[in-house]
Amino acid sequence: MIERNIGKDVTKTLARGKAAIIIGARQIGKSTLLEHLFAGRNDVLWLNGDDFDVRQMFENITSTRLRAIIGDNKVVVIDEAQRIADAGLKLKLITDQMKDVQLVATGSSSFQLTSMINESLAGRKRELRMFPLSFGEMVAHTNFLEEMRMLPHRMIYGYYPEVVTHIGEERDILKELVDSYLYKDVLELDSIKKSDKIMRLLQSLSLQIGSQVSYNEIGQMVGLDSKTVEKYIDILEKCFVIFRLPSYARNMRNELKASRKVFFYDMGIRNAVIGNYTPLELRNPSEIGEMWENFVIAERLKRNVMSGSNAKMYFWRTQQQSEIDLIEDNMGRLDAFEFKWNPKAKARNPKPFLDAYEGSTFNVISPSNIEVFVG
Numbered sequence: 001m002i003e004r005n006i007g008k009d010v011t012k013t014l015a016r017g018k019a020a021i022i023i024g025a026r027q028i029g030k031s032t033l034l035e036h037l038f039a040g041r042n043d044v045l046w047l048n049g050d051d052f053d054v055r056q057m058f059e060n061i062t063s064t065r066l067r068a069i070i071g072d073n074k075v076v077v078i079d080e081a082q083r084i085a086d087a088g089l090k091l092k093l094i095t096d097q098m099k100d101v102q103l104v105a106t107g108s109s110s111f112q113l114t115s116m117i118n119e120s121l122a123g124r125k126r127e128l129r130m131f132p133l134s135f136g137e138m139v140a141h142t143n144f145l146e147e148m149r150m151l152p153h154r155m156i157y158g159y160y161p162e163v164v165t166h167i168g169e170e171r172d173i174l175k176e177l178v179d180s181y182l183y184k185d186v187l188e189l190d191s192i193k194k195s196d197k198i199m200r201l202l203q204s205l206s207l208q209i210g211s212q213v214s215y216n217e218i219g220q221m222v223g224l225d226s227k228t229v230e231k232y233i234d235i236l237e238k239c240f241v242i243f244r245l246p247s248y249a250r251n252m253r254n255e256l257k258a259s260r261k262v263f264f265y266d267m268g269i270r271n272a273v274i275g276n277y278t279p280l281e282l283r284n285p286s287e288i289g290e291m292w293e294n295f296v297i298a299e300r301l302k303r304n305v306m307s308g309s310n311a312k313m314y315f316w317r318t319q320q321q322s323e324i325d326l327i328e329d330n331m332g333r334l335d336a337f338e339f340k341w342n343p344k345a346k347a348r349n350p351k352p353f354l355d356a357y358e359g360s361t362f363n364v365i366s367p368s369n370i371e372v373f374v375g
Helices: 006-015 030-037 052-058 063-070 087-097 110-117 135-141 144-149 151-157 161-165 170-181 195-206 215-222 226-238 267-274 285-307 351-356 367-374
Strands: 019-023 044-048 075-079 102-107 125-129 242-246 260-264 312-317 323-330 333-339 361-365
Touching: 006 019, 006 030, 006 102, 006 125, 019 030, 019 087, 019 110, 030 075, 030 102, 063 087, 087 102, 087 110, 102 110, 135 144, 135 285, 135 367, 144 151, 144 367, 151 267, 151 285, 161 170, 170 267, 195 215, 195 226, 195 260, 195 267, 215 226, 226 242, 242 285, 242 312, 260 267, 260 285, 267 285, 285 312, 285 323, 285 333, 285 367, 361 367
Parallel strands: 019 102, 019 125, 044 075, 075 102, 333 361
Antiparallel strands: 242 260, 312 323, 323 333
16 A cells, blocks of 8 residues: 555544544545554444435434444544534534544545534544645655656646556546546535536636636636636635635735636646546647646645645736746745746746845756655
């Protein structure tokens, strides 16, 4: 099994007597991780919120009934807990009434699960983010040279565990992920029925990675008003399909202050949405540059979350088209990054930014130094 960095955090959380709440997209290995952590134990109760009988069991549950169900088990794992009505109160019942039981809950929708548990389990839980596999995790599993050789492959097929472990079956697996799992939680939120519009929206976003996104323009392309586009993007973000990068603005009048870019957490999902698995070597340089930007920013996001970094991520652009791909604000220290697939490519002049923000740093990230950025 590929070792997941989050496993240590789950173990520490439980050792401190807190409930571990693991949130992340479907099929990224949450259940596999827990099966590995609790392997060989016969005192673990496994429940799945996707199962109708489990949801029904929890409908009018009492502490007495819950104690009878849990029995002598010392660990209770509830997968897809957001599917259980009033999940926060049900989980609170376990943490309140059964002090000797360790609780782990997983969810694939941060909006649903977090909103249910934040108040009910305040101070009694730790929320942990889980992602598809990372560059760093794969380096630890194989070695740096092997992962560098696989880099063009990862930029096409991504890092979902089943994709990584089934070489030659990537397209079929990604199709199944997109068709069966990608929209499972999305379409349940807000009773969304326009699945064709969601697909067209995602396809539009897939073709705009690395570019500023206009909700009005996207709405015109997919047949939705701008407010609905924004709502759907927000839901897709809360279901861990995409994430937004806002613009950074503080010192200059001509900085763009309300812009945003949209990136995919996983490049395999991005390419599957538009059905384009063309090898990297056959794509035009501008598209490769956009894909590299998405890939590296997503990997940096994983790295920051897993390391406990408080850095906030932005992009920067002025009305005169001066631009920097990524700005990290780490407790007031600004680090600027430009991304180039070709190590020999010339980076944009960062002088306007460095002049405006004295003391900031600037680095160009290419495959030749990726390990210092996402390691």
